[in-house]
Amino acid sequence: MPLPRLRLTPDVSHGPLDGAWWPRCDALELELPALVGSLDPSIGTITRVTVGTAAWPDAPQEVMAPGHVIEVALSNGAAEMHAITVDCGTVGRWELLVVPPDEPAGTAALLLTAASDPENPLSAPRLLALAESGLDGQDTWESEGGAGPR
Structure with missing residues (x-):
């Protein structure tokens, strides 16, 4: 099983996201075990994802x-449209940006970096809207209030 493409905020996040995950396909039953297996066991057992x-x-x-x-809960909410919420045994809940599997590598790298920045607002x-509009680079992220990719 290949390692997931994942980046988490260091320590505790202070923004709306705790990191980002870039799955290789849209088959959750194939992707989720690799994601769960790559997380630090000290966070506790992952019991549910939304x-x-x-x-x-x-x-x-x-x-x-x-x-x-792992129980999978489905949501029609706008906030969950491009995210996965991971409920962990000891650390509570993590909110991760889900980078679309077909996203170009350069854009995916920017999104992984921006979402895992503890100062990302x-x-x-x-x-994802910023990425899809073709805006990228340090100036764009900073203009939106974040420290941006480095």
Whole structure:
């Protein structure tokens, strides 16, 4: 199983996001076990994830992860459209931007960096909107209030 393309904020996040995940495909049952397996075991057992139905239209209700089953909750909310909420045993909840699998590598790298910046004030939908509008680079992220990619 290949390692997931994941970047988390160092320590505790103070923004709307705790990092970003760039899955290789839109099959949650294939991608989620690798994501869960790459997270530090000290965070506790991941018991549930919430994903947007638009991004994961064929998501199952449960996904097998190493040693346990993860409940998958679907949401139609705008905030969840491009995010995954991971409920962990000891650290609570993490909100991760989900970079679309077909995103070009350069744009995905900018999104991974921006979403994991502890000073990032932007939500998942806003970060993706900036990327889709073709705006990138330090000036764009700073104009939106973030420290931006470095």
